[in-house]
Amino acid sequence: MNIPLRHCRVCLGERLTPFLSLGKMPPINSFPAGEDDFVAEKFFDLTVAFCEDCSHAQLTEALDPKAVFSDYVYFSSMSDTFVAHGRELAMELKEKMKLSEKDLVAEIASNDGALLQSFKSLPTRILGIEPARNIATVARERGFPTVVEFFTEELGKRLREEYGPARIILGTNVLAHVLDLRDFVRGIRSFLADDGAAVIEVPYLVNLIDGLEFDTIYHEHLSYFRVEVLDRLFQSEGLLLFDAERIPLHGGSLKVFIGHPNGPHERTARVGELIAFERERDLGTIAPYQAFALRVAAVRERTLEFLRGLHDAGKHIAGYGAAAKGNVFLNYCQVGPDLIEFIADRSPHKQGRFTPRNHIPVVAPEEILRRMPDILVIFAWNFADEIIFQQSEYRQRGGKFAMLLPEPRVIL
Ligand SMILES: [Zn+2]
Structure with missing residues (x-):
């Protein structure tokens, strides 16, 4: 079911150097329904490589698109x-x-x-x-x-x-x-x-x-x-x-x-300006990619400290957004239901199921007010404003929000 990368997807060159590994992961949008699904979960390598010829950053292993996209859960x-x-x-x-x-x-x-x-x-x-x-x-x-x-x-x-x-x-x-x-x-x-x-x-x-x-x-x-x-x-x-x-x-x-x-269509000046900006940052060389990988490893350590600290202080922690982002983060940091008690998500296709590998229960957003966790970690950080607005009652009742990137912190 996995397809290894044999040549660069852009220039077709074969000199590919891995620079970041996020470990073995299950397909990130597969939400197991219970024990039977847990034992059947499959894990695939999640590694990013740099093309020495054209500098394109790409995964070294792909899942079969027919398996991933033919019955999809993201609306x-x-x-x-x-x-x-x-x-x-x-x-x-x-x-x-x-x-x-x-x-x-x-x-x-x-x-x-x-x-x-x-x-x-x-x-x-x-x-x-x-x-x-x-x-x-x-x-x-x-x-x-x-x-x-x-x-x-x-x-x-x-x-x-x-x-x-x-x-x-x-x-x-x-x-x-x-x-x-x-x-x-x-x-x-x-x-x-x-x-x-x-x-x-x-x-x-x-x-x-x-x-x-x-x-x-x-x-x-x-x-x-x-x-x-x-x-x-x-x-x-x-x-x-x-x-x-x-x-x-x-x-x-x-x-x-x-x-x-x-x-x-005439080419605009903006194209050349952005390319120049990328060259100034040396993005045609592998060095900035390797530096990025080191920062990723460090944030994992700080996240675990942050969540354990809250947990040890007796706080109940839940999450918002059982999207791919949250699942990657939880999987890479190995955070399970011992630290994050549940994750709320608006998609009825995910509710009643569990996150891949770590098996945190996914529930409807209404559960947040019913269970009132002390901290709600926003995993879908790209929709943070929208989520905080939707959850204004949780906030009024004293609930706090946290974000994990680029630095784990309580935000409100
Ligand atoms: Zn290439």
Whole structure:
């Protein structure tokens, strides 16, 4: 079920040097239901390597995407922040690209239509592409035409024949998950209209390093991107990265715009500025990656001290957000239900189940007020403001919040 990395996903070179190991982990979005599932859990190596040829940071081992994504538990519409982000993007593109009725807006990994719903108010045709059948079914019920397949070069060609070229291709939460990046990029090239733009968002490597966001490293995220490497990736398949921008989503992301080199788009100065910024930080060499790995090991020690200190002082600790981030953190730090009594999560697909490997019970958010833990650790730190707002009554009753990155601390 695991697929070892044989060559770099971007440049196809073979000189890969591992720099960070987070140990053995189960698939991070598999939530066992009880004892029978616990004994059947499987563990896979979670290690990140640096390509000595193009400097791309990537996992050395991938899970079979068909096993991970065919029946998925993450529904984008669960997140208010994400839905608001979609609204802004739709307005921006309407303006920039002067979209009209004949234009096709297609989204790769469209999930339940959380982003496409913002494009419904525009006079364009829309199309979702989503490999998880259970999620695509929800999207269709909500009125979004959805093709249930993985996006590949072959599919890109087929969609162009069937629907015509896409004026906009959205890929806001997909590129880091892709096993065969070059094939995926060829798919975009095939499907994208001559005057079209693909809008790709990825978590930014610089934010990962600076914010010590190692909990975004898990089996589904195969690649950790920066502008210079993305530029090389698209260029190698005959596309032009013509604009790049840092955005706050998911702890700090990059939004890049891709077009055909002979299309109407001029490359902006921002692209060169960001590449220069990355070079100043030596991100083409392995040294900053090795320094990052040392900081990750140190924060594990401080987190364990922090949680044990609270526990020894008689505090009841619970968590909020049984998302991948929390599971990576708990697994790497080996924290179980002895320290974190339960984790609240809005997704009914997770409630009544347990976190992978450490087996902390996952409950509905209503349990927080019923059980009133002294400390609520926010694992989904990218949605911290939203969670604190939702849990205002817990706070009024004297409950405290804690965050673990980049430094474990009680925040409110
Ligand atoms: Zn490479």
